[in-house]
Amino acid sequence: MKTATYSGEARIGRAFARARDERRLALVVYLTVGFPDRAATRELARAAIDGGADVIELGVPFSDPLADGATVQRASEVALRAGVTLDDCIREGAALAAERDAAIQLMGYTNPFFRYGYTRLANALDAAGIAGVIVPDMPAEESGELDAAFAPRGLVRVDLYAPTTPDERLARLLPSARGFVYCVALTGVTGARERLGGDATDLVARVRRHTKVPVIVGFGISTPDHVRALRGAADGVAVGSAALEAVSRAAPAERATALRAFVAGLAQAARS
Numbered sequence: 001m002k003t004a005t006y007s008g009e010a011r012i013g014r015a016f017a018r019a020r021d022e023r024r025l026a027l028v029v030y031l032t033v034g035f036p037d038r039a040a041t042r043e044l045a046r047a048a049i050d051g052g053a054d055v056i057e058l059g060v061p062f063s064d065p066l067a068d069g070a071t072v073q074r075a076s077e078v079a080l081r082a083g084v085t086l087d088d089c090i091r092e093g094a095a096l097a098a099e100r101d102a103a104i105q106l107m108g109y110t111n112p113f114f115r116y117g118y119t120r121l122a123n124a125l126d127a128a129g130i131a132g133v134i135v136p137d138m139p140a141e142e143s144g145e146l147d148a149a150f151a152p153r154g155l156v157r158v159d160l161y162a163p164t165t166p167d168e169r170l171a172r173l174l175p176s177a178r179g180f181v182y183c184v185a186l187t188g189v190t191g192a193r194e195r196l197g198g199d200a201t202d203l204v205a206r207v208r209r210h211t212k213v214p215v216i217v218g219f220g221i222s223t224p225d226h227v228r229a230l231r232g233a234a235d236g237v238a239v240g241s242a243a244l245e246a247v248s249r250a251a252p253a254e255r256a257t258a259l260r261a262f263v264a265g266l267a268q269a270a271r272s
Contacts (some may be wrong), residue, residue, distance in 0.1 A: 055105065
């Protein structure tokens with residue numbers, strides 16, 4: 001088992017502390033494991049970190065990603081056709097955690113994690129140096145078994161909250177939040193948008209009343225202007241569909257370069 005210094009929660013804490021010390025937003029970048037091909041994930045993740053990502057979310061491909069829009073759905077389909085499994089995702093995360101200090105998380109749906117077994121998953125993530133998971137379709141009220149497996153190992157399960165979440169639920173659940181809180185910028189699925197949801201900053205303010213852990217905003221974040229708009233409100237931003245689209249638009253030999261440049265543009269906005 002990892003010591004407290006190397007626990008998943010500690011890795012996340014270091015990532016946000018660096019951003020805070022540098023007076024900037026932390027940058028969380030999502031990549032589907034196995035997209036656009038099995039061999040690409042590690043190179044793309046390195047490129048994102050080199051561009052300025054503090055946290056990498058490795059997407060676990062799933063056949064029915066209810067919270068995701070067309071871009072992530074297509075990426076999952078490509079990865080599933082290539083035979084990518086949860087074990088593959090853990091191996092990719094372990095390789096990244098071994099060579100970089102960025103916090104690595106898995107983002108996936110309840111079914112693959114449940115079938116794998118929560119205790120087995122906790123042991124595997126702990127051994128890999130992966131910080132924890134984000135599970136969009138697992139309400140905090142139904143996460144007790146997973147949390148019980150994660151807590152002794154210092155692993156983090158991150159909750160998502162939407163603009164429609166009532167204050168009563170925030171007050172009840174947020175005091176136990178660990179790692180960071182993920183605020184959904186809009187009501188709907190993931191996907192790049194031209195404009196940031198108007199309720200995002202209000203949601204961040206409501207969340208902050210009930211927790212002291214960092215607060216990030218995701219879903220629809222796709223441009224430097226979106227990032228700049230959240231300075232002074234959130235502690236970080238999460239970018240997924242727009243990152244995958246930057247990869248998709250590039251020629252195969254230029255994918256890593258294109259992603260690094262895209263992330264670097266967001267990182268600059270996070271500082272300015």
